[in-house]
Amino acid sequence: MSNNFDDLNKYINNQLAVQDNNSRKVALARERYAESAVISLVKAAIDWLVDRSEIPKPTANLIKASTSIIATLAKSWFGLF
Amino acid sequence: MAIHADNRSVVFDLQSLKKIMEGYTQEQKAILMSKLTFILTKADVLHPPSWIAAKIGNIVKFLPAPETNSTLEQKSLYYQKTFIEPYGSLIVSKTYNDCDFYIQEDGFKCDEDLGLIYYKGYMNAEKLDKYQQKYHQYKKVFERLYDNYQVIPCSSVFRYNLNKLMLVILNKLGHEATIQFQKLIASDALDQIPFEQTENLCNLLVYEPKTQKTLFEFSRWLNTRKTTWW
Numbered sequence: 001m002s003n004n005f006d007d008l009n010k011y012i013n014n015q016l017a018v019q020d021n022n023s024r025k026v027a028l029a030r031e032r033y034a035e036s037a038v039i040s041l042v043k044a045a046i047d048w049l050v051d052r053s054e055i056p057k058p059t060a061n062l063i064k065a066s067t068s069i070i071a072t073l074a075k076s077w078f079g080l081f
Numbered sequence: 082m083a084i085h086a087d088n089r090s091v092v093f094d095l096q097s098l099k100k101i102m103e104g105y106t107q108e109q110k111a112i113l114m115s116k117l118t119f120i121l122t123k124a125d126v127l128h129p130p131s132w133i134a135a136k137i138g139n140i141v142k143f144l145p146a147p148e149t150n151s152t153l154e155q156k157s158l159y160y161q162k163t164f165i166e167p168y169g170s171l172i173v174s175k176t177y178n179d180c181d182f183y184i185q186e187d188g189f190k191c192d193e194d195l196g197l198i199y200y201k202g203y204m205n206a207e208k209l210d211k212y213q214q215k216y217h218q219y220k221k222v223f224e225r226l227y228d229n230y231q232v233i234p235c236s237s238v239f240r241y242n243l244n245k246l247m248l249v250i251l252n253k254l255g256h257e258a259t260i261q262f263q264k265l266i267a268s269d270a271l272d273q274i275p276f277e278q279t280e281n282l283c284n285l286l287v288y289e290p291k292t293q294k295t296l297f298e299f300s301r302w303l304n305t306r307k308t309t310w311w
Contacts, residue, residue: 015144019272022244029251032177036195037256
């Protein structure tokens with residue numbers, strides 16, 4: 001009887017840990033994918049501006065190289081988090 | 082694509098999927114299969130044994146009993162082989178890169194700028210095991226990629242496994258959709274129910290006609306306990 005109870009207790013704790021882990025994974029995925037999405041959109045916008053000769057290519061490359069900074073700013077502008 | 086957890090025949094669903102696929106090119110099939118999420122819905126209908134309501138403070142998290150969990154796992158695996166495996170080689174799955182992931186293996190591709198990892202092909206339990214053993218440091222990456230090939234058992238009534246479902250949906254979203262989805266997926270309480278809302282979730286009432294008495298009703302029992310719990 002005690003063994004059964006111990007097994008069930010172990011099972012419940014294990015399942016709750018799995019649920020918590022999934023919750024953490026969702027939070028992290030949200031954050032990471034939002035960052036990727038913003039970087040991707042910024043890059044697309046820069047390409048569009050280069051195509052329309054609004055900005056020179058070297059400048060575009062420089063901005064693209066610092067997309068992580070742009071992503072941080074854009075996330076706060078769009079209120080993603 | 083939702084499959085009822087208590088379903089026994091999937092011939093119709095299988096034929097429907099084949100029919101949908103018939104009109105598409107290989108490339109279109111790949112896009113569709115990479116976007117599709119398969120779920121084993123209404124898992125709460127699988128009982129007895131009883132589901133477990135784990136009370137954590139003022140909230141409850143529902144869990145299937147070990148036997149039900151095993152049944153759900155077996156069903157998920159069966160449907161994975163039935164629905165996903167035949168199109169597995171076409172699927173491109175995605176996860177985020179949180180560990181400087183880099184390996185030279187067929188099917189894997191990294192986008193360093195966007196911090197994403199792509200895998201083209203079918204990741205089954207055997208492949209997952211093989212990669213996890215070979216590249217132990219990236220164990221979690223393979224696990225997340227494998228999530229995308231699973232049939233997810235879930236229950237909206239019990240809010241069971243909704244985080245895993247959300248994770249797989251997120252993995253399959255495009256960039257534009259990810260931003261639009263941000264507000265929708267902001268809830269961090271997908272897998273829990275306030276304790277006071279559980280009173281309607283027990284569908285058993287014990288009544289004795291002879292005495293015309295209700296011997297047990299969950300909501301009433303709950304009310305008697307509330308005074309001692311709160």
